[in-house]
Amino acid sequence: MVVFAGQGDARRSMALLWRTTRPEGGRPGPKPGLSVDLIVDTAVAIADAEGMAALSMRAVGERLGRTAMALYTYVPSKSELVDLMYDRALAELSTRHDLTGGWRAAVTSWAQETWEFYVRHPWVLQVSQARPVLGPNEYVMIEEALRILRETGLDAAALRYVVGTLFYFVRGAAQTVAESRRAPVETGVSDEEWWYARSALLTEVAPDFAERFPTMAWLAGEGAYDPRDETVPYMEQEGRDTFAAGLAILLDGIEAKVSGSGA
Amino acid sequence: MVVFAGQGDARRSMALLWRTTRPEGGRPGPKPGLSVDLIVDTAVAIADAEGMAALSMRAVGERLGRTAMALYTYVPSKSELVDLMYDRALAELSTRHDLTGGWRAAVTSWAQETWEFYVRHPWVLQVSQARPVLGPNEYVMIEEALRILRETGLDAAALRYVVGTLFYFVRGAAQTVAESRRAPVETGVSDEEWWYARSALLTEVAPDFAERFPTMAWLAGEGAYDPRDETVPYMEQEGRDTFAAGLAILLDGIEAKVSGSGA
DNA sequence: CCAAGTTAGTTTATGCCGTAAGGAGTTGCA
DNA sequence: TGCAACTCCTTACGGCATAAACTAACTTGG
Numbered sequence: 344m345v346v347f348a349g350q351g352d353a354r355r356s357m358a359l360l361w362r363t364t365r366p367e368g369g370r371p372g373p374k375p376g377l378s379v380d381l382i383v384d385t386a387v388a389i390a391d392a393e394g395m396a397a398l399s400m401r402a403v404g405e406r407l408g409r410t411a412m413a414l415y416t417y418v419p420s421k422s423e424l425v426d427l428m429y430d431r432a433l434a435e436l437s438t439r440h441d442l443t444g445g446w447r448a449a450v451t452s453w454a455q456e457t458w459e460f461y462v463r464h465p466w467v468l469q470v471s472q473a474r475p476v477l478g479p480n481e482y483v484m485i486e487e488a489l490r491i492l493r494e495t496g497l498d499a500a501a502l503r504y505v506v507g508t509l510f511y512f513v514r515g516a517a518q519t520v521a522e523s524r525r526a527p528v529e530t531g532v533s534d535e536e537w538w539y540a541r542s543a544l545l546t547e548v549a550p551d552f553a554e555r556f557p558t559m560a561w562l563a564g565e566g567a568y569d570p571r572d573e574t575v576p577y578m579e580q581e582g583r584d585t586f587a588a589g590l591a592i593l594l595d596g597i598e599a600k601v602s603g604s605g606a
Numbered sequence: 607m608v609v610f611a612g613q614g615d616a617r618r619s620m621a622l623l624w625r626t627t628r629p630e631g632g633r634p635g636p637k638p639g640l641s642v643d644l645i646v647d648t649a650v651a652i653a654d655a656e657g658m659a660a661l662s663m664r665a666v667g668e669r670l671g672r673t674a675m676a677l678y679t680y681v682p683s684k685s686e687l688v689d690l691m692y693d694r695a696l697a698e699l700s701t702r703h704d705l706t707g708g709w710r711a712a713v714t715s716w717a718q719e720t721w722e723f724y725v726r727h728p729w730v731l732q733v734s735q736a737r738p739v740l741g742p743n744e745y746v747m748i749e750e751a752l753r754i755l756r757e758t759g760l761d762a763a764a765l766r767y768v769v770g771t772l773f774y775f776v777r778g779a780a781q782t783v784a785e786s787r788r789a790p791v792e793t794g795v796s797d798e799e800w801w802y803a804r805s806a807l808l809t810e811v812a813p814d815f816a817e818r819f820p821t822m823a824w825l826a827g828e829g830a831y832d833p834r835d836e837t838v839p840y841m842e843q844e845g846r847d848t849f850a851a852g853l854a855i856l857l858d859g860i861e862a863k864v865s866g867s868g869a
Numbered sequence: 870c871c872a873a874g875t876t877a878g879t880t881t882a883t884g885c886c887g888t889a890a891g892g893a894g895t896t897g898c899a
Numbered sequence: 900t901g902c903a904a905c906t907c908c909t910t911a912c913g914g915c916a917t918a919a920a921c922t923a924a925c926t927t928g929g
Contacts (some may be wrong), residue, residue, distance in 0.1 A: 372876025515774025635905020
C-alpha cells in the first residue's frame with residue numbers, strides 16, 4: 344500500500360533541509376536531549392563506517408543512548424533522515440574552484456574532488472538519484488559545476504548536456520571504487536580473496552573461455568594488469584586509472600565542441 | 607554478524623549462473639513443480655512491473671502458487687536470485703553489432719541499445735555493481751563492447767579505459783531516466799505532480815534563489831526547457847537529450863585519442 | 870502556586886522481511 | 900517392502916520501520 348505523500352509532508356521535509364525553523368524561544372515540555380544535526384551526524388558516521396546496510400533507526404538511537412522511536416521526534420522518517428544525511432555530506436565539497444588557469448584545469452580539479460568525495464562516502468551513491476533531494480547543498484554543488492563550465496562559452500542547452508555527462512561519468516567512475524571499498528566492509532571478504540576464488544571457479548565453469556570471449560582473452564594476455572602499488576586493491580587501481588584517462592577523453596570531447604561552436 | 611561466504615557457496619552460485627548441472631535422469635522424490643528458470647522469470651516480471659522494492663521471496667512464491675520457502679529448493683538465497691535475474695535480463699542484449707559502417711556507428715548503436723535496456727529494466731541499475739556477478743551474459747556484454755571498440759586500433763590499456771568510461775556514461779545517463787520511471791511506480795506520484803509541488807516549495811523556502819544560484823537562474827531563464835513532446839515526462843526528455851549529446855561528446859574524445867595515437 | 874497543555878522519550882504492538890528447522894507426503898531403487 | 904532422496908509446507912526467530920498509547924518533564928495562564 345503506497346500512501347500518497349501529501350503537500351504537508353513535502354513542506355516539512357523542505358523546511359528541514361533548508362533549515363527554515365524559527366528560533367523557538369522557551370517552549371513547554373522537557374528540553375530536547377538530541378537535535379537534528381546530532382542525529383544526522385551520527386547516521387553519517389554509521390554509514391561511513393559500516394555501510395548503508397547497517398544504518399537503521401535502532402542503530403542510530405542506540406549510539407545516542409535512546410530508542411529508535413525517540414528519533415521520530417526530530418525526523419519524520421528514515422528516508423527523510425537519509426535525505427538529510429545526503430545534503431549534509433555534500434556540504435564537504437568546496438564551492439570556489441580557481442578559474443584563473445582556464446576552465447579545463449578547474450573542471451579537472453572539480454571532478455577530482457567530487458570523485459574523492461564519492462569514494463570517501465560510498466553510501467552517497469546508493470541514495471536514490473530518482474527525484475533529486477533538492478537540498479541546499481545539492482544546489483550549491485550543481486551551481487559550482489555550472490559556474491566552471493559556463494566559462495567554456497557554450498550556450499545554455501549545451502551546458503546542460505555537458506554538465507550532465509560529466510556527472511554521469513564522475514559518479515560511474517567513483518561507483519566502481521566505492522563498491523570495492525564497500526564490499527569488504529559489508530561482506531567481510533577482501534577484494535583479493537574474492538577475485539582469486541572467483542577466477543579459479545571461472546576456468547572451472549567455462550573451460551572454453553578463450554574461444555567464447557576472444558577479445559577479453561586477448562586483453563588479459565596483453566598484460567593490461569598493472570598492479571603498480573600492491574597495497575591498493577586491483578579494482579581500486581583500475582577505477583582510479585579509468586577515471587583519469589576517461590576524464591581526459593571527456594574533456595577532449597568538450598574542447599572539440601567548444602572550438603567547433605566558435606567560442 | 608557477517609558470515610564468511612565459503613568456497614562451496616561460491617561454487618554453487620557459479621554453477622547456477624553458468625548452468626553446469628548434469629541432466630539428472632530419474633531421481634527419487636516428487637517431480638519438481640517449479641524450475642530455476644520459472645522462478646527467475648517470475649522475479650524479473652515482478653521487478654519490471656512493481657520495482658525492486660516489491661520483490662520479496664513471498665511475492666515470487668505467491669505468483670507461483672507456492673510459499674516463499676518452496677523457492678529455497680531451487681535457489682539458495684534471495685541475493686543469488688537477484689544475480690540470476692541480472693544475468694537473465696542481460697541475455698536480451700544483442701551480441702553482433704554491425705561493424706561495416708565503422709566503429710563509431712557500431713558504438714552508437716550499442717550504446718543506444720544498452721541505454722534502452724537499462725531504461726526498460728530500471729531495477730538492473732540497482733543490482734550492486736560491487737563485485738560483478740560474473741554470469742555468462744555479463745561476459746557476453748563486455749565482450750561485445752570490447753569487440754566493437756577494438757576496431758579503433760587502440761592498445762589494450764586504452765581500450766580498457768575507453769570501455770569503462772563508456773559504461774559509466776551509459777549507465778549514468780540511463781539512471782536518470784530509469785529513476786523517473788521507477789519513482790512513479792513505487793511512490794504513486796507522477797513526475798509532473800512531484801516537480802510542480804517541489805518547485806513551488808523551493809521558492810517558498812529559498813526566496814533568494816537567483817542570488818544564491820546565479821548560473822542556475824540564468825540557465826532557467828535561457829529557456830533551456832524544451833518540452834517538445836508533452837507526453838514524455840520532463841526528466842525523461844532531459845535524460846534522452848543528454849544521452850544523445852553526451853555520447854557525441856564522448857565519441858569525439860575517443861576519436862581524438864584514436865587519431866592522436868596514429869591509428 | 871497550581872492545573873492545563875505541550876513536549877521528549879518510552880513501551881508495546883503490527884506487519885513486513887529473509888530464512889532456519891523440522892515435518893509430511895511423494896517417488897525411485899535396492 | 901523399506902529406505903533414501905526429494906518437494907513443499909508450517910512454524911518460528913530476529914530483524915526492520917513505524918503506529919499508538921503512555922509517562923514524565925517542563926512552561927504558562929489563571
